[in-house]
Amino acid sequence: MLELINVRKTFNPGTVNEKKALQGLDIKLNEGDFVTVIGGNGAGKSTMLNAVAGVWPVDEGRIILDGQDITALPEHKRAALIGRVFQDPMMGTAPNMWMEENLALALRRGSRRGLRWGISNAEREMFVERLKTLELGL
Ligand SMILES: Nc1ncnc2c1ncn2[C@@H]1O[C@H](COP(=O)(O)OP(=O)(O)O)[C@@H](O)[C@H]1O
Numbered sequence: 001m002l003e004l005i006n007v008r009k010t011f012n013p014g015t016v017n018e019k020k021a022l023q024g025l026d027i028k029l030n031e032g033d034f035v036t037v038i039g040g041n042g043a044g045k046s047t048m049l050n051a052v053a054g055v056w057p058v059d060e061g062r063i064i065l066d067g068q069d070i071t072a073l074p075e076h077k078r079a080a081l082i083g084r085v086f087q088d089p090m091m092g093t094a095p096n097m098w099m100e101e102n103l104a105l106a107l108r109r110g111s112r113r114g115l116r117w118g119i120s121n122a123e124r125e126m127f128v129e130r131l132k133t134l135e136l137g138l
């Protein structure tokens with residue numbers, strides 16, 4: 001489902017700050033896999049996720065998602081295919097929008113969006129039900 005083949009990324013190449021963050025990373029994940037990546041500070045965990053999300057181009061290697069080579073696909077186009085929760089809670093959410101509006105945006109990921117009413121009553125009820133399970137009083 002998600003495959004990284006020989007992915008390489010060096011930051012600030014050819015300078016004193018050169019950092020080889022990914023040196024030929026191979027990973028193959030199948031649908032339904034739940035994976036925890038463990039590594040010390042600076043090991044390259046975030047760099048790996050950024051490579052998958054397309055934050056910047058990788059130097060070498062290929063990234064395949066559901067059989068599609070997305071290596072050259074820009075981040076905003078990959079966003080239709082990939083959901084991401086950021087380490088920094090201020091990233092990936094719109095703080096000036098209601099929580100249900102944020103959830104509605106997430107629900108429509110990858111589907112066509114037009115100028116229509118944003119949230120249906122059924123969706124609103126679904127959000128409330130799902131949020132209840134977190135027991136955070138939301
Ligand atoms: N945008 C960047 N510019 C320069 N160096 C970076 C950048 N992002 C990460 N690095 C470096 O790449 C290495 C891996 O970092 P990172 O992937 O953030 O590690 P982790 O998430 O495992 O703590 C570190 O040495 C880090 O300083």
Ligand SMILES: [Mg+2]
Nearest residue numbers: 045046047087
């Ligand atoms: Mg990190």
